[in-house]
Amino acid sequence: MRAEFGCLKTEAYLRRYAERAGFDPEVRGATTDYFFARSLVAAGVGVSLIPSVALAPEIPGVRTVPVKQPGPIRHIGVAAISRSDRPHVTTLIEAPREQAEQRHQGR
Numbered sequence: 001m002r003a004e005f006g007c008l009k010t011e012a013y014l015r016r017y018a019e020r021a022g023f024d025p026e027v028r029g030a031t032t033d034y035f036f037a038r039s040l041v042a043a044g045v046g047v048s049l050i051p052s053v054a055l056a057p058e059i060p061g062v063r064t065v066p067v068k069q070p071g072p073i074r075h076i077g078v079a080a081i082s083r084s085d086r087p088h089v090t091t092l093i094e095a096p097r098e099q100a101e102q103r104h105q106g107r
Contacts, residue, residue, distance in 0.1 A: 011027060011030065013049060014027070014049045028046065034048075034050050034051075034054035037050060038050065038055075038059050038062055039059065041062050042061050076096055078092055078093050080093075
């Protein structure tokens with residue numbers, strides 16, 4: 001399978017998820033221009049891993065397929081000396097956790 005990807009950083013993601021799906025993509029090129037990557041897909045050159053925010057406007061003949069679980073994830077860590085008697089540290093730790101839980105419930 002030939003593959004194109006929309007950002008130089010996404011090759012590792014593409015390879016990781018391809019491996020989980022049971023194949024090894026034959027990466028032939030890279031671009032940081034999402035429209036160009038989508039145009040190559042429309043021309044039948046291959047596939048591309050592109051964030052949903054970069055999928056507009058639609059290109060005739062291009063089908064988008066969302067990445068399903070296990071999808072890409074991001075781990076966020078907080079380092080602090082101590083959380084006791086420091087409400088701002090507690091807020092810093094709890095706010096991202098609450099946001100993640102809200103987003104997860106919205107799916």
